[in-house]
Amino acid sequence: MDGPFLNVAWYALVGALLAGYAVLDGFDLGVGALHLLARRDTERRVFLNAIGPFWDGNQVWLVTGGGALFAAFPDVYATVFSGFYTAFILLLFMLIFRGVSIHVRSLRPGPRWRTAWDVAFSGSSVLGSFIIGVAMGNLAWGVPVAADFSYRGNLLHQLHPYALLTGFTVVALFMMHGAIFLVMKTDGELNARVRGWVRPTIIAFVLMYVLQTMATLLYLPRLAEPFRAHPWLFLAPLASLLAIANIPREMHRGRELAAFLSSSAAILLLLLILGLGMFPDLVHGNGPSGTSLTCFNASSSPLTLRTMMILALIGMPLVVGYTFHIYRVFRGKVKLDAMSY
Amino acid sequence: MDLVLLSRLQFAITIGFHYLYPPLSIGLGVALVVMEAMYLKTRQPRYRELSQFWVRIFGLIFAFGVGTGIVMEFEFGTNWARYSRFVGDIFGGPLAAEGIFAFFLESGFLAVLLFGWDRVGPRMHFFATVMVCLGAHFSAVWIVVANSWMQTPTAYRLVETAQGTRAEITSFWGMVMNPSSLDRLAHTIMGCWQAGAFFVVSVGAWYLLRDRHHFVARTSIGVGLAIGMVASLGQLASGHGSAVTVAEHQPAKLAAFEGIYETGANADLTILGWVDEKNRTVHGIRVPGLLSVLIGGSRDTVVKGLNDIPVGDRPPVQATFQLYHLMVAIGMTLIALSWVGGLLAWRGVLYRSRTLLWVMVFAVLLPQMANQLGWAAAEIGRQPWIVYGLMRTAEAVSPTVAPGQVLLSLILFTVIYLALFVVFFVLLDQKIKQGPHAADPHDDAGHGEVA
Known part of the structure; x- marks a missing residue:
């Protein structure tokens, strides 16, 4: 493994960790966004217990993605998190509230207690997804970076229309993903109602997706450059379109797992397209310095990249293995028992 | 206000609150492994009930630990950007490894631990418990390795880049096995065991005082005291080892721990005292020459004093001294409590003495205090450096973040x-009062509209 190859491999690996986060935490964030649509107490408990065994492990993909970013691209870690200070502190608060509310919501019987935590859970899920989207939108749009890699914008810069649009797209995407997941985990009358939510969320997501694509092609043509230069890369957008189109098809046939996998594939492919379009930039700079943080100029030393790649190659297959096993253990419809949330 | 001070305060508060939970989950994890092993061996339902009771409490602690823990993963970037750029090549590795080898393991198998009772067999459930416990320990390993490198940096070289100087690693294992890693790791983990041990003992003692749940109470006390006995001696050994390493690699910190101003042999160990910073001396109860003996095995061992350390390189002496001494005093108390308690429990006296049981109820606070105090002593004692001898704390903050943002x-x-701590405390109290045979807490919820 030589230098430049490792930098590219780490670009892909950090991307894979964040994509893993989007696919996995995506559905439980989506469940959170839909949570208040369930009116009855038991229904809300079913929702919480649908994601109960998974959400915590799902969130680790973000934490590990952050750690991997720190290890492989410390300058990106430093620039992004200090640059988007207020947004990320807010995201951290959302993640804290979310985890706590999932766990404590059903520990006391009072309706006011439960409603308060329901609102906290749902609100933090929506706002958390939105902030993640806004951050992605900013990275795609580009941010002002000085030659010393420090961020030169402010909070208002981060709230421009393209970033907000990306925020809404991510919320819609996760809601669709979460609704399909809930169809797999519920039964009876609740299942019938949840099934009814899938269509509107698909429509909302597809509208956002079209808008997002139009805005990207109009305002960020550089993201399309790699696809013009290497036409075979167009297979990725094509595949994403097929994956999205396949979701209503599988739902219609009553194959929820296939629909969920299609939705997961769509998320992975959309992030792949973003990654291909941005390569080699991790933070695209649009400031006067002309500096961008790339996987080459903002990386750790070759020794660190190599050592950490070896550790990741040992560790991640194990993680994927037992995560798959744990998902299998908890497959099927939710049944509430004494140990449930 | 000053950006450096605000950033330090925020880090201290976020890590301080976070560190209430991981020691409990690490220590309770060990107790759970023991309890579930008892169930696996005897297959008696009452051991299953015991394990389930503690698993429910474990879940609560874990949820708060995870919530406050995510902050820590990102706070280096948000508030310590210069530090992150300077040490990322070295410090980022352990943090990533913590995610890959510890957090995934812990949170993945936690699902089986909490919700898998009827979905997997007892053996698989026990395996999950062991994995959660192991994952919790691995997370301690990587974060203590990372912190120890900040205390005793090794296996690095300074490299000039287009954006300034940074430290790059020369050997990954050299970094992992830096001089203070092993002692500090042992010291931290034993501290966590003590926290978990005295937690289960405390709850058990309270049940006996209330004349409830005798089996759960006695088993918890027995398991807790056994772990506490091992851990308290481990603390003595690892604490000693740590002090020797500090003497060798961080003389300014040792001098502040003991309030030593004059360099020389035959240095005294102060048991209890007050640093007179103006007159550069310590008033208190001291044992002549003992510090030299403990550090180097003889009275002739020279201990470096603060007078020989430039003023700008000295940590705050009084705070470091007091935090350290309080931690040591609590550590000694815990040795006594564990062993006297263990002996009396073995003789059956403990369970009948209300006074002793009340002592055990409140003893739960001691390891928590010692863990916080010790951590603070280690970090304040490293000042003014963030990486000892390499980078000053004042140079490490995020230059683009405004003080107002940090204040907010x-x-x-x-x-x-x-607020979350209050919620945690109320729920913990409720779970303990419900006890092991609590009916499904959801039963009384009703099934009506909630919104």
Whole structure:
């Protein structure tokens, strides 16, 4: 493994960790966004217990993605998190509230207690997804970076229309993903109602997706450059379109797992397209310095990249293995028992 | 206000609150492994009930630990950007490894631990418990390795880049096995075991005082005291080892721990005292020459004093001294409590003495205090350095973050963490009062509209 190859491999690996986060935490964030649509107490408990065994492990993909970013691209870690200070502190608060509310919501019987935590859970899920989207939108749009890699914008810069649009797209995407997941985990009358939510969320997501694509092609043509230069890369957008189109098809046939996998594939492919379009930039700079943080100029030393790649190659297959096993253990419809949330 | 001070305060508050939970989950994890092993061996339902009771409490602690823990993963970037750029090549590795080898393991198998009772067999459930416990320990390993490198940096070289100087690693294992890693790791983990041990003992003692749940109470006390006996001696050994390493690699910190100003042999160990910073001396009860003996095995061992350390390189002496001495005093108390308690429990006296049981109820606070105090002593004693001898704390903050932003987040963190701590405390209290045979707590919820 030589230098430049490792930098590219780490670009892909950090991307894979964040994509893993989007696919996995995506559905439980989506469940959170839909949570208040369930009116009855038991229904809300079913929702919480649908994601109960998974959400915590799902969130680790973000934490590990952050750690991997720190290890492989410390300058990106430093620039992004200090640059988007207020947004990320807010995201951290959302993640804290979310985890706590999932766990404590059903520990006391009072309706006011439960409603308060329901609102906290749902609100933090929506706002958390939105902030993640806004951050992605900013990275795609580009941010002002000085030659010393420090961020030169402010909070208002981060709230421009393209970033907000990306925020809404991510919320819609996760809601669709979460609704399909809930169809797999519920039964009876609740299942019938949840099934009814899938269509509107698909429509909302597809509208956002079209808008997002139009805005990207109009305002960020550089993201399309790699696809013009290497036409075979167009297979990725094509595949994403097929994956999205396949979701209503599988739902219609009553194959929820296939629909969920299609939705997961769509998320992975959309992030792949973003990654291909941005390569080699991790933070695209649009400031006067002309500096961008790339996987080459903002990386750790070759020794660190190599050592950490070896550790990741040992560790991640194990993680994927037992995560798959744990998902299998908890497959099927939710049944509430004494140990449930 | 000053950006450096605000950033330090925020880090201290966020890590301080966070560190209430991981020691409990690490220590309770060990107790759970023991209890579930008892169930696996005897297959008696009452051991299953015992394990389930503690698993429920474990879940609560874990949820708060995870919530406050995510902050720590990102706070180096948000508030310590210069530090992150300077040491990322070295410090980022352990943090990534913590995610890959510890957090995934812990949170993945936690699902089986909490919700898998009827979905997997007892053996698989026990395996999950062991994995959660192991994952919790691995997370301690990587974070203590990372912190130890900040205390005793090795296996690095300074490299000039287009954006300034940074430290790059020369050997990954050299970094992992830096001089203070092993002792500090042992010291931290034993501290966590003590926290978990005295927690289960405390709850058990309270049940006996209330004349409830005798089996759960006695088993918890027995398991807790056994772990506590091992851990308290481990603390003595690892604490000693740590002090020797500090003497060798961080002389300014040792001098502040003991309030030593004059360099020389035959240095005294102070048991209890007050540093007179103006007159450069310590008033208190001291054992002549003992520090030299403990550090180097003989009275002739020379201990470096603060007078020989430039003023700008000295940590705050009084704070470091007091935090350290309080920690040591609590550590000694815990040795006594564990062993006397263990002996009396073995003779059956403990279970009948209300006074002793009340002592055990409140002893739960001691390891928590010692863990916080010790951590603070280690970090304040490293000042003014963030990486000892390499980078000063004042140079490490995020230059693009405004003090006002940090002030706001600091206030929010403080308010939210305090509120969450109250919620945690109320729920913990409720779970303990419900006890092991609690009916399904959801039963009384009704099934009506909630919104």
